[in-house]
Amino acid sequence: MSGYTEILQTILALILVSFLVMNSNRAIITNTQSMVEGELEDQVIAIAQDFIDESRSTTFDEETTDGGVPVNIPSGFTANLGPEAGEATRANFDDFDDYDGWTQTITTSGGVDYEVSISVDYYDGSNVINSFSTLKIMEITISSDILENNGSANNYHFKFLRSFYAD
Numbered sequence: 131m132s133g134y135t136e137i138l139q140t141i142l143a144l145i146l147v148s149f150l151v152m153n154s155n156r157a158i159i160t161n162t163q164s165m166v167e168g169e170l171e172d173q174v175i176a177i178a179q180d181f182i183d184e185s186r187s188t189t190f191d192e193e194t195t196d197g198g199v200p201v202n203i204p205s206g207f208t209a210n211l212g213p214e215a216g217e218a219t220r221a222n223f224d225d226f227d228d229y230d231g232w233t234q235t236i237t238t239s240g241g242v243d244y245e246v247s248i249s250v251d252y253y254d255g256s257n258v259i260n261s262f263s264t265l266k267i268m269e270i271t272i273s274s275d276i277l278e279n280n281g282s283a284n285n286y287h288f289k290f291l292r293s294f295y296a297d
Contacts (some may be wrong), residue, residue, distance in 0.1 A: 166218035170277060171286075173238055177246060178270045178288040181229070185268060189225045203294065204252075211266075212248055226266055226292050244274045253291065256293065257282045264294040 192208045193200045200206025211227040223229065230250035237243050251258040253267040270288040277284045 160249060167277075170242065170274070173242065174244065174272050174274075174277070177236055177244055177272055177289075178286070179269055180286070181246070181248065182268070182290045184220070185226055185290070186292070187227055188223055188228065189254075190266070190292065191227065192225045194294075195224045204264050207262050207294075209262075209263045211252075226268070242274060242276055244272050247271045264276045268292065 139241075153252040161168055174234070182210040189195045190207075191200075193206055201267060209224075212230040213223060213228040213232075217223055219235075220229075220232070227250045229248045234246045235243055236246055238249075247270075249269045250266055251269075252261065252263040253259065253262055255265065258267065268290045269288070271285055273283060273285045275283070277286070
């Protein structure tokens with residue numbers, strides 16, 4: 131019977147080591163997932179920041195693209211937000227609201243596809259409005275099949291407020 135005691139002790143030691151290894155692997159996998167998610171979120175933020183920076187380099191409104199100022203502010207601003215004729219690509223956008231309605235799939239060097247959609251509206255300081263204002267708000271939504279939160283798609287939303295007087 132004494133021979134069986136050593137075998138049982140060895141088996142119990144192997145079981146204990148197996149549990150320790152499994153828990154270590156679980157911790158490593160969880161940490162790796164967190165790192166990957168963090169890198170993906172960094173890419174999302176960089177994409178949104180690129181659109182914000184690009185839009186800041188344009189004029190506030192179509193009525194101000196030639197350097198002039200509308201006679202009546204804000205009622206002299208354009209009523210039709212979005213790109214004008216001949217502005218089918220981002221390279222042709224010349225004012226802030228040209229980004230309204232823009233959608234694009236951006237593929238990173240790592241092969242991750244991000245769906246980007248942008249809306250631009252007049253803003254009164256607390257709400258989106260349907261009338262003219264010296265404020266416009268850009269809302270950027272970015273999503274990807276890879277970005278998940280507990281098994282469901284996770285959309286990232288960014289807002290940028292632009293003032294006519296801060297140009």
